[in-house]
Amino acid sequence: MADPFTLGAVGGVVLSEAIKFLYGQAGELIKLRREKRVKKTTTDAQVFATPTELQEPDPELAAHFEPDLRELRHALADYADGVDPVETSDRALIDAVGALRNILEIVYHRDLTLRGESRQTANADVTGEARVREVAGYVAAVRAGRLVSGSVRGRLEAERVEAGGEAIGVDVDSVE
Structure with a gap:
């Protein structure tokens, strides 16, 4: 927002x-x-x-x-x-x-800050990829705490996820 x-x-x-x-x-x-x-x-x-x-x-x-x-x-x-x-x-x-x-x-993938606007631009462009055979715990292609602006892509390939395991493409705590 x-x-x-x-x-x-x-x-x-x-x-x-x-x-x-x-x-x-x-x-x-x-x-x-x-x-x-x-x-x-x-x-x-x-x-x-x-x-x-x-x-x-x-x-x-x-x-x-x-x-x-x-x-x-x-x-x-x-x-x-x-x-x-x-x-x-x-x-x-x-x-x-x-x-x-x-x-x-x-x-x-471009900044569109207006003239006269004081805006902190931290436009992130993040891409993550993970390929695993087995997941017994936690794996994420991209893990972020907080995103303010930008784009994020995560791709995860897992052959097998064991009971209780987590395989996640993009894991973000909050988006503002």
């Missing part, structure tokens, strides 16, 4: 433009996934702290997040179209923008 003190602090104009970009990018991602092609997009230097080119979204993550992308696009449609005013104090709006941004950051 987005921190209202970071997104809400950027100002209505930047937030409005960011909503339009994120909303449009989510729609493009859904279309591109359906058409199985890639389109390069560059973020706007007036809106984002570090303009960057978005290309080659992770197809598995895009598929996984498609229902969320659709839901968040619907929640932001009237703001993106200018029907409803963008209020930086609107917690539901800030949360929806933050959630959409987080998904796009994960799918594109």
Whole structure:
């Protein structure tokens, strides 16, 4: 979830433009996934702290997040179209923008911090793989205590898991 003190602090104009970009990018991602092609997009230097080119979204993550992308696009449609005013104090709006941004950051493996936003970015990209014959205790391809942002993939292959054994692809205590 987005921190209202970071997104809400950027100002209505930047937030409005960011909503339009994120909303449009989510729609493009859904279309591109359906058409199985890639389109390069560059973020706007007036809106984002570090303009960057978005290309080659992770197809598995895009598929996984498609229902969320659709839901968040619907929640932001009237703001993106200018029907409803963008209020930086609107917690539901800030949360929806933050959630959409987080998904796009994960799918594109890119930071999308807004200009004027002070945001600690610790976008992790973690992949773990474990192949074992027998599991008598505990084994995980990835084990993390707390995740704030980024993407995590774990793949575990076990020929046999004994009674009481645990074989886990990704084991995370908390996601924020």
